Amino acid sequence: MHKVFSGKNGKTIPYLDTVIFLVIISLFFGYLGARMGISNMFSTIMATAYQLLIDTVFYIMAIAVLTGAFGKLATEFGLVKLLNKIFSPLMKPLFNMPGVAFLGIITTYLSDNPAIISLSKDDDFLSYFKKHQVPCLCNLGTAFGMGLIVTTFMTSKGYFKEALIGNIGAVIGSIVSVRIMAYRTKKVLPEESEKTEKGMGNKRNKDIEDNIIEHTEGSFFExxxxxxxEGGKLGVDIGLNIIPGVLVICTVIMLLTFGPIDPSVGYQGKAYEGVQLLPKIGEWLSPIIKPLFGFKNPEAIAFPITALGAVGAALSLVPKFLESGVIGPNEIAVFTAMGMCWSGFLSTHVAMLDALGHRKLISKAITSHVIGGIAAGISAHLLVLLLGLA
Structure with missing residues (x-):
């Protein structure tokens, strides 16, 4: 029997969670069915999911395979190591993190958020961090997760400059997120002991990349x-992993974003039809959203909302938005920044912090990263205005 505790007296209410679930489902499908018609609603759901799978998921998977292959080649032949040596000196002034943390940035940028967790399993890697800095790896890695895929996707749509601006915005957002998180964790976690600090100092001259970045044996060609x-296979795994998020989350978002294909005819049960609820919310929030992000249409709010849970699903919205004229260069830059920075963190943060041994800090990590993502979007919008690309 499902039971949920209620109140201080410890009494339980049987099946409360089941009742809540049924109420939510009934309200959702009841609202859609009343607006679209039951038959049209289910037809649209199936058609939208199918079109997303064929038109978008496989396209993103193809990008993931190519970027995954490039990422593995960059690791194998020392490009990652070179970039780490070049950019690691910037980590302290920008993020207040040790230089080796840049490895976390580059590995997640080339793959996905959880890639930084594999680094955290290495004791030599963790020895560079103070105790309060370790949970910040979650926000740092998430801020760059699937970065190469997002950037390549936006570039493939003809927005190279805007994608680069979005990357800069994501960097700014990541700095905000990590620094807020570090400020908050420093109050919760005890300071490092003198012995630990000394142990860290003894490792400063150690070339940690050689311990973390593995190389295969054989000739150059092999x-x-x-x-x-192997990199392409990793891309396939990423592509497969985004399918549930795209088909479920994005289908729901589409249903709440777009209207009938032909308003004069009404609902026909075709793909990408919906009840236009999110645009109404966007119009209500437009006095706040428009100055911050510069969205010219309220429908654009669907992207950042979706990116909270799955950036792959958020990317699936872009082709339809472009086709409908909902978005332009400014939105692409903002989408890139917020998509990279948030990168579906609501679906990964708990597991990542749990792997780092700091699950109790989940609320601090989430709120810090929400602020960071907003800062990323604002920064990208301001850069677009500054460069006159809007």
Whole structure:
């Protein structure tokens, strides 16, 4: 029997969670069915999910395979190590994190958020961090998760400059997120002991990349082929992993964003039809959203909302938005920044912090990252205005 505790007296209410679930489902489908018609509603749901799978998921998967292959090649032949040496000195002034943290940025940028967790399993890697800095790895990695895929996707739509601006915005957002998180964790977690600090200092001259970044054996061609195929396989895994998020989350978002294909005819049960609820919310919030992000249409609010749970699903909205004229260069830059920075963190933060051993800090991590994502979007919008690309 499902029971939920209620009140201080410890009494239970049987099936309360079941009742809540049924109420939510009934309200959702009841509202859609009343507006669209039951038959049209289910027809639209199935058609939208199918079109997203065929038109968008496989396209994103193709990008993920190519970027995954490039990422593995970059690791195998030392590009990641070179970038780490170049940019690691910036980590302290920008993020107040040790230089080796840049490895977390580059690995998640080339793959996905949880990639930074594999680094955290290495004791040599963690030895560079103070105790209060370790939970910040969650926000740092998430801020750059699927960055290469998001950037490549936006660039493939003809928005190279805007994608670069979005990357800059994501960097700014990540700095905000990590620094807020570090400020809050420093109050919760005890300071490092003198012994630990000394132990960290003894490791400063150690080339940690050699311990973390593995290289395969063999000739140049063998290493190239192995890395290329393994990276492509990783891209396939990423592509498969985004399917549930795209088909479920994005279908719901589409239903709440768009209206009938032909308003004069009404609902026909075709793909991408909906009840236009999010645009109404967007219009209500437009006095806040428009100055901050510069969205010219309220429908654009659907992207950042979706990116909270799954950036792959959020990317699926872009082709339809472009086709409908809902978004332009400014929105692409803002979407890139917020999509990278948030990167579906609501679906990964708990597991990542749990792996880091700091699950109790989940509320601090989430609120810090929400602020960081907003800062990323605002920064991208201001850069677009500054460069005159709007």
């Amino acid at each position: 290493r190239f082929l192995t890395a290329f195929l």
